[in-house]
Amino acid sequence: MSGTDSSANGSSDDATWAIELTPEHPPDRVAGLAALAEEEGFDVAFASSHYFNRDPFVVLSRMADATNEIRLGPGVVNPYETHPVKLAAQVATIDEISDGRAVFGVGAGDRSSLSNLGVDRDRPLRRVLETFELARDLWAGETVTHEGAFTARDASLNLEPAGEIPVYVGAQGPHMLRMSAKRADGVLINAAHPRDLEWAVSQIEQGLAERPDEAGEFESLAFASVSVAGDETAAREAARPPVAFIVGGAADPVLERHGIDREAAGDVSAALERGDLNEAFGHVTPEMIDAFCIAGTTETVAERFEAALEHVDGIxxxxxxxxxLEDAIERASEALAEATGDAA
Known part of the structure; x- marks a missing residue:
């Protein structure tokens, strides 16, 4: 797989450095984190999208004001909570105010979160594909009528992006992975462990075999849960909440791939369903953290990054x-530099 040139902000030509910033914090705090990530050599900053956090596009506007070069985008939004035409307009707006730095991270969304809103996540692959293909047409200045997984009639935008906006599809299952490789500009693989990444790449290669030449280069990024600190124990403890949610949504084949007991995973899931988060986090085992998060000191994380980069174009x-958070961004940058041979 051929990756994009990621040298603009100081990282290796062979690996893209990206970061997820979660708007659980005020927009100005997240903007400051984005500015720090830019200083530390990251190429892309994604603002995650969850209905219970601050709006990612509002936060991205602050991130654009606070930065100069780093690319910015939602990572990832789903085309159920917001109509795809509206998403295209929102991403184009971020592109406009950032002078052409937008990327579009789009995926099917979390089924359980959508169910909280009474949303049925029907036909996820078709909806994601039709969403970014529609967005590309709108960004090209076309007026679009679409009847498929969603409806749009005589839709157009009152603005045009400064340039091409890359589309990254958040993916974990085989069909979404293959579709992204065939039609998108990149994929955000929801995995941290080399075993999962190796499996994902085998699916991606099937899609690349059907990718038309005119589609251009394709980039695979491991969208990995990471927890890094000066103290190994502190880093692993901080990993418990995201790992609990990953385990709660993990399919049986994924658990089997890592030898994780189904009953232990069921304890985590049951506590999450009851809304007892502390209990759920307490049920997270060391084996779950090893499987679903890159957690530890800078040196440990650098080794895990290096192993992941055997399979993907970036992290x-x-x-x-x-x-x-500030310390973690600096340490993650150090770890990426070690993993990619950029360390001073």
């Missing part, structure tokens, strides 16, 4: 980052 340093 998205995802939530929770670490117990201290």
């Amino acid at each position: 998205v340093v995802g939530s929770p980052l670490g117990p201290d």
